[in-house]
Amino acid sequence: MPYKDMREFLGVLEKKGQLRQIDVPIKAAHGDNELQALMRLLCQNDGPAAMLNNLEGYNRPDVPVIFNPFGTRERTAMMIDCTEPLEMKHKHAKVLSNPSSWHAPVVVDKDKAPCKEVIIKKENISLDKNLPHVFFGKEAASYITGGLGITKDPETGDVNMGCYRITQLWNAVHPLGEEYPEEQQKQQLSVFAFWNPPMSHIGLHLARATAMGKPLEVAFALQCDPALHMAGATSVPFGKSEIEFAGGLRGAPVEVVQCETVDLQVPATAEFIIEGAFIPNSETTIGNHSNPVGYYDAIQVFPRFEVTCITHRKDPLWYATMEMIPPFDHNYQALVPVEGEILGDLQRKIPEVQDVVVTPNMTYVVQLNVDGARKPHSEFGKYVLHAVWGSAGRWGRTAKIVIVVGPDVDPYDMDSIEWAIATRVQPAEDTIINQSGQAFLLDPSATKGHHGFPVVGSQMGIDATMKVPERFSTYQEVSMPTPEEVASLAEKLKDVL
Ligand SMILES: Cc1cc2nc3c(=O)[nH]c(=O)nc-3n(C[C@H](O)[C@H](O)[C@H](O)COP(=O)(O)O)c2cc1C
Structure with a gap:
């Protein structure tokens, strides 16, 4: 059954004991660091989701903050009604590759749209008051991280929806020591929206609108x-709608409603809607921003949009997250589309591929369903490494470290992967260094190109499959109790341990 909205999902988490109400005061003002510490505390132990009901130094104490809702692989699978990570990836990859299973959205009347319960018109917009602000770590601004940006291609009218971070300029520190003008702090927002291949589709819409001399709504x-x-975190092919893809993932159309001030339709059960139009050729310098590879970006330059209307539910909920050295709560949300994209592509041509797991630090692990003498040939592991770099989509080509393992290695468990590398790999024979790979944009170790970010980088592939019969004639017996044996002993000792 599809979820109607975020609240229904949170209700399911609470019933399963996976959501805690936190009434203890937590500091969330600029300069405090309790939210980042809480994220670490919860994410390092696969901890529960939380509803933060008592934030201190917070401008909207009436709006509780959802925290860490997707912080484990299991809860991430639940986002599209699955229980197992692999089941989710298969569902994601299957729906993504078959647009005939997608559903066009249905339009509902405004009076049936909960997101319109409160309407704040342009003349009453004052972003210091209208929107919640919470601060993490040494970030210079309060970022909006729960937003799905919807735009129309100014040439074709095709709709795009993607997760893009928004910077709130109110009470933000300028990285060059300047002040953001008051009208920007109170009426405008800045969006991570720019087009540098293979970057975002909102950026491409904006680039097209700018070239046509039109403002982009x-x-x-x-x-x-x-x-x-x-769906918004998935790189659905350009021109295809993530709202329709979401309909496929839900197995039912998304209900959308017409906006008040722009010609766009938005999910009717959202908690908040922010409407506006990009200011042509606007540029705002922001930073620090804490990024998903675990460093602060000191300076970034992004376009701004003028807010023309905000609508929200009567008792709205906010969501806040941050990126830092992994793990953090939306790691897996961002990784499932990467895994699904590569898994779907590889399985279409290589039936021996069983799973693709991308770790929070972006090591790509391919698990095969055969190993040793059952591999099609002795160099098969290397063939799979090349196939990852040559896979369709945005991500495989940027895989910096790829490891291929057999079915007895748990691709979700770094200890297991490391054991396979330690016992099945001779570096000179079983690794490939590709000196002309495409760099992952955020890799700080790769040399930057003239646009200021890395384009080309080197890559390493490790074939950690068993080298039978090419190097050894027999399989060594492994020393390990079965999971059943461990579970049975745990049961026997449950009152003692
Ligand atoms: C919580 C979250 C925040 C994200 N923030 C950004 C962002 O600020 N900018 C960006 O380009 N991608 C961001 N991403 C990744 C994009 O959503 C993802 O690459 C998506 O495919 C972009 O959509 P598009 O392919 O239609 O452009 C974020 C993902 C998540 C899950």
């Missing part, structure tokens, strides 16, 4: 049905 839907957030 935008609407952000905040805190929606989690299937929409999964």
